[in-house]
Amino acid sequence: MNFYFEASEILNRLDAKEGSIKGILATLPENNRARTAALVIETLKYKSVLSDVIQTSKLLVEEKKKITSFNLALVLVHDTLLANGIQAGDGPIKQAILRHKTRLRSELQRIKIKRGVKSDLELAQTGDDRAAKIPRYVRVNTSLWSTEEAVQFYTKRGFQLQGAFASSKGFAIDEHIPDLLAFNPALHFRDDPSYKSGKIILQDKASCFSAFVLSPPRGDPKAVVIDATAAPGNKTSHLSALMGNEGKLYAFERDKRRFSTLKMMLSKAACRNVEAVNADFLTIDPSHPKYSLATHILLDPSCSGSAHASVEIEVVEEDRLNKLAAFQLMMIKHAMKFPSVQKIVYSTCSVHATENEHVVRSALQSDEAKSRCFKLAPRGDVLPTWSRRGQVEEMMGTGDADSLVRCVPGDDDTNGFFVSCFIREHDSTLSPECSKKRKAETEGAVLQKRKKKRKKRFNTQ
């Protein structure tokens, strides 16, 4: 029976918000961890239906002396109804549950009929409940359309600009991201002419944060920007629109298949200033004549994707997270080597500090950041009115957490997301050490330019 007490204690700690499911499970003794974790996770999946069954069967009222907590009832009823029975000897607690087995079964059956499902599996909560509450975000592709035109178009189709999306016909203009509209979650725009023509991009609000925070130069024919990990291209087309389709935006994607998707998406969205490159960003030479001029870099690399509201409860292996974090750090450090870069936005759709705050911390401590004087942009430049910021304890209690942005799946009307923004310190705020390095770097660049000019002159003579 200890196994069930242990599992119910984990549920108690989760209810008390003592930590993440992964963190709390990690405190269990290793020999029993996998088995207890499996029971906890399965119970959580069916928590809503099991709670109904327990309440309507009056199990806790009639057996209050034996079954002392709701969470203990949850794990025991789970195994009674949805697994192979209680895995324990015939003690009083097991006997108490067995006395109610028939009633528990019929309550479960009643719920199945009510919900119109046939199998137990269909009762599992997949997390879609949270996803179903996230508005349908529609980003107006300003390369082809304006928000005014979009509002007029949707109004003519019977929608009402109400500043809310609760009703099926209401929609709102987002308060944080320009040119972003929010409609009722139940709506799909895949067959809408505005979507088919590339005038709108269906992109979650949080995913719009990256390009908006990077804020590339607008309408500047000399601008050079890099999207290091581009496919399928939502953020690339956003960047392109923010640049007013001017200047140059290099979009790297290493995967061949995803690269084709990227090309298709860029053509549909009329991104004329983008050069898509099927290459691994880590192999790109920062001193390459084309790319060395990049002043802004967007890094939205592969991550555990744990923040999507539709992802099921999962225990992510530590090892996998650490490998992802090492790769993510490598990408940031590589971006920092580009000689003209002034701003780097690093974002993930993960909720794990390992891929977020910890990567940012390591990046700030890296030789690349120190030698090139990178620091985090202040909150004022990173969605200042967004209240959910980085996790202070994961940033070792420093004020740096305020520079970071987090979104919690479901809670913030978005999927989960993380955004950080590195900037190179301005000359006036440079520490003496950075000031010296910057001077040497500028002198080096001038010398290199002179050398190039001389070589050119020599070749044309």
Ligand SMILES: C[S@@+](CC[C@H](N)C(=O)[O-])C[C@H]1O[C@@H](n2cnc3c(N)ncnc32)[C@H](O)[C@@H]1O
């Ligand atoms: C999270 S997705 C990017 C999503 C994209 N920013 C968007 O909003 O549509 C990460 C992408 O980066 C690509 N990728 C991962 N490592 C890369 C690398 N070293 N160089 C270039 N692309 C890379 C992956 O193949 C994947 O398509």
